[in-house]
Amino acid sequence: VKGVEEIFSFILENNLYSLDAQISAFIHPHISPSNSESSGVVISSYDMERKYALVEAIYGCAEGVQSLPHDRFLVDKKEKKIVRRDVREKRKCVVVRESGYVTSEVPLALRERQALKDDEILSMVEQAMKFEEEFGPFELEFSYMGGRLFYIQGVPYKPEKKEEDVLSEFVLKATSTKHVRSVVGRVIRVKGMEDVRRIGEGDIVFVDPKVILERKMDVVLAIARLSGNRVVLYPGTESATHSLLALKEAGHTIVFLPGMQEFEDGEMLAIRSVVEIKRVK
CATH class of the missing domain: 3.50.30 (Glucose Oxidase; domain 1)
Structure with a gap:
């Protein structure tokens, strides 16, 4: 309850609302790094031509994608194949404790593995494409728990990058x-x-x-x-x-x-x- 109160207080104090907006808050479980379950985001169309989808994944909860080394996969939606992949060593992930979000060590056996299997990536992109047909390009946050895929939240996404820029991102540069x-x-x-x-x-x-x-x-x-x-x-x-x-x-x-x-x-x-x-x- 305290967490929900803090969310609403922050929104109201910083004027992050409009008169016709519907504000809601929900609480969902998070994942322990002691198993191979993963979280992250999928962007249904990462380029202006809407040719590619992007999947980013890490162990633990999806907050880790924001600031820790994690895996990135670029998927050609028409060909249904991964055309670029960047699999990082994932030494740390983010988990939730009573005190809030904390970083935790990832078990050695998992650090250099892909946080998601290829078939999981392609299946998720296929679902994101169906979502896009109904609502337009979206960024969807997901978590795997107990072998099941859960979508946690979603926000509209406006693709602003050209195809060549998207492909070049997977060369190590800013x-x-x-x-x-x-x-x-x-x-x-x-x-x-x-x-x-x-x-x-x-x-x-x-x-x-x-x-x-x-x-x-x-x-x-x-x-x-x-x-x-x-x-x-x-x-x-x-x-x-x-x-x-x-x-x-x-x-x-x-x-x-x-x-x-x-x-x-x-x-x-x-x-x-x-x-x-x-x-x-």
Whole structure:
């Protein structure tokens, strides 16, 4: 009950509603990393041509996809086959304890395995395609529990990437929500509200992974409210729906980092297009 109260209080305090919106909250079980069950997201159409679907998966609950190394699969919907795959070593996952979301060690035997089998990926994409026929492109969050697939939530998804850009994402490089001009600036590593207040003109914002894992939405919203078009280095992928919506709608440029790369407070960075990010003195 306390958790539901916090959800509604946060929505109302931050004006995240409209007069005709229907607000609801629900509680669902989460998965222990002690078995091979998985969670993640499936995007029914990841490119503007609606040729490819994207599946991202990790052990534990789907919160881990937002900021921990995880698997990514690009599926050709017409050919019904996986055309790109990026299977990472998954040392940690996110689980739920009485204290909230916490990171936990993944058993050694599971770390380098795919979090989903190929037939599970293709079956899920087929279901997502049927969903899209009815409602349009969607991002669906899922969990496997007891060998059964559950869809936890869904949000509309607007494909904005060309086919060649989608395919090139599976080469290890940074990607972005929009074109990044050449930028040289100081990194402000944001862990809390006090760090947001230190951000000056020309600074490059790096969102600490714990901000995402611990769901510090007040910090994310504070970054979103910064004036101007800020460059925000994001330690995760575009499937991190809740955090990214606020940043996207504010018009900031979000750079998704390859390999969950991290930067320290005060470092100087040179960003030359979304392909190259270099530390400079």
